[in-house]
Amino acid sequence: MNTRLVDSLLQIITSLTLEERLLLQERLNSMAIQLTPGVCGGQPRIRNTRIPVWTLVAFRQQGADDAELLRNYPTLTKDDLTAAWTYYAQHEEELNCVLTAINEDDHV
Incomplete structure (x- = not known):
């Protein structure tokens, strides 16, 4: 070091x-989010994982708090969640479109 x-x-x-x-x-915070073609459909994800930001946002919208998300995704850190929430705040419309499309696919 x-x-x-x-x-x-x-x-x-x-x-x-x-x-x-x-x-x-x-x-x-923005360095913690990656967009890589061919990984998670090119959707923004937590760096070095296959956890899309929209997944975390969806769980949060369903009532999961940060502690629950960290229990369910033990490889994530509080900083990862902060980066996800910051990214969502800056790209809310884009991610809401993704969530809407996924919800529509689930109901077909």
Whole structure:
């Protein structure tokens, strides 16, 4: 582990303005979401998994809280869920279309 690098990064991060820190957090969250053609139908998913964001959103809409999701998906972290909720907030219309299409397919 490169502790010098981490210490340098911390020093830089603490010098950021609130707006810059929020932007940094947003960018870090976005790194946790991947879109890969051929994996999960190309839908946004939690990095290095086959868990689409829409799946987590659907469970949340059905009443599951973060603790339940973390129990059901033990490979996920709180940060993964935060990234999923942030992604959903930024792409709500797109993901709602996916959820609608999936619900319609389930009723055919």
